[in-house]
Amino acid sequence: MRLTVIGTGYLGATHAICMAVLGHDVLALDRDGERLAALAAGRVPFHEPGLPEMLRKALDSGRLRFTDDVAEVAAFGEVHFVCTGTPQLAGSMGADLSQVEGAVAALAPHLERPCLVVGKSTVPVGTAQRLAGLLAGLAPAGAAAELAWNPEFLREGHAIEDTLRPSRLVLGVAAGTARAVLEAVFAPLLAAQVPCVVTDLATAELVKGAANSFLATKISFINAMAEVCEASGADVHQLAAALALDDRIGGRFLKPGLGFGGGCLPKDIRAFVHRAEELGTGRSVRFLREVDDINRRRRLRTVELVREQAGGDLRGARVCVLGAAFKPHSDDVRDAPALEVAQRLHDEGARVVVVDPQALDNARRTHPDLEYADSALEAAAGARVVALLTEWDQFRGLDPRRLGEVVAQRAVVDARGALDPDAWRAAGWSVRALGAA
Structure with missing residues (x-):
């Protein structure tokens, strides 16, 4: 089939590449000329394992092209x-829908024949119905230009798997041919027995927000238990292990630590609450505000632990921060807990040196006040405190004895529960961790 993808950020580029590899002819649109040039040359402008190889495969097949011409896209697809993105609105918990609305408004006047416009962006419930009206009003094809919603469930670091072998497909459709068209697009996935839920537009919109809200709640629940464990002397890791053995609860996302960040969970749960309040059902999701607050408190508590390890005063103290990305296997620093902690340490007078395997360029752009190093040993040289804030395998595997030779003081804060405290203490380190008394 002839598919187009509007927006070539993380979601759009991944979707375009994977659809071409599945065998569709794909034309991807963006206004960012540099990004288009990079993709057309075989360079993925963000870190995602395996995607550069998939991009080369798609380009070599001749099934993937890029353009900045919306008329060409309309004629092709x-x-x-x-x-497109749906970031958080400045000064509000709501979602900024200008990119999604702008994409539909720009495309619609060029749609002169029957086609299907499919939203994949995460939007507040009710957006699709409004966009369907906009599409019908602006498209020369009228009602023959249909709208559907197919929410994405990508995990950074696992985007190819989540596109080609997803846990489920959700197809939000109204009357018309949308269901048959989408089933044709995703025929290889359906043939592989990927579960598929066909539903209305509103339910499809809610699935992503509800899923992220549940995951955020589970993460914040175990971090709330970590606060209780710190106060009571209990062991939050043993508590989590015991809870995980209950098959009604399970162990996934039940890991205490610095909490969630990135470009999805934080802004999505806030937009979910905002929309519920607009609908008059804010009381039903009020608990999500506390979920958000618990997550923020983990960052503040980490700063406290680093300050304590530095002797109670951060002024002039060199602090080595291991990690900048919001999670391993990503270069995404949007709402990254590690960088918020690093910035707060800097603001208290510490000399903060950050190291990360993939995210340093992005971190430098967003946090120019911080210092950066190319290796953990370089970042730790002369440090009074080492803080593990993103649990890359490279940091898990650090030799505490070798690192101890370059620091000014053997004091570590493990904000991700990724280090073996016994091994580090045996090497002469003072170890503090979130959730530990």
């Missing part, structure tokens, strides 16, 4: 996937 049978199905148009909208993959």
